């Protein structure tokens with residue numbers, strides 16, 4: 001079966017309760033492909049998904065860009081474990097899934113970044129993935145500030161693809177250079 005032919009096929013890889021969250025929380029296949037095409041440039045690029053969930057973006061990127069390495073950082077261990085089990089099932093050898101807060105990651109180890117509005121769950125009372133982690137508007141602001149600072153330090157030429165971003169986290173040194181077929185996908189390059 002070609003799991004990469006449609007969202008319906010890909011989401012079948014996940015347990016039912018996880019695939020039920022796809023339309024709200026996991027990147028659609030076409031968006032992941034376009035974002036990865038933008039990010040996987042240069043020789044052996046290392047790409048970080050900030051808040052990688054069950055690894056959908058990373059695995060789609062890795063399948064279509066075997067010369068690139070896709071790393072995901074995810075705060076919910078249960079989601080990382082699911083991503084690790086599917087990466088094995090698919091036989092991917094250019095993905096890596098870590099459990100932790102993105103604030104603990106050294107961004108300079110990566111060339112380019114993907115960000116699907118990971119902090120938004122701090123602003124809503126329902127529709128969250130689960131209730132296993134602290135959520136609050138204060139955390140939303142804190143994470144946005146931390147991400148802003150991390151991004152600001154990166155070298156010129158750094159690329160970021162954002163999906164449904166509030167754009168508060170983007171320093172003014174990053175310029176929008178394109179928009180995806182889905183207009184909530186934006187492509188940025190640091191000047």
Ligand SMILES: C[S@@+](CC[C@H](N)C(=O)[O-])C[C@H]1O[C@@H](n2cnc3c(N)ncnc32)[C@H](O)[C@@H]1O
Nearest residue numbers: 026027051052053056057074075101102116118
């Ligand atoms: C909208 S989902 C996107 C998942 C994945 N990037 C994708 O595109 O399929 C955002 C994910 O970010 C994670 N997240 C939120 N805040 C985080 C933080 N501070 N550190 C690490 N992960 C975080 C959430 O647990 C959630 O799984």
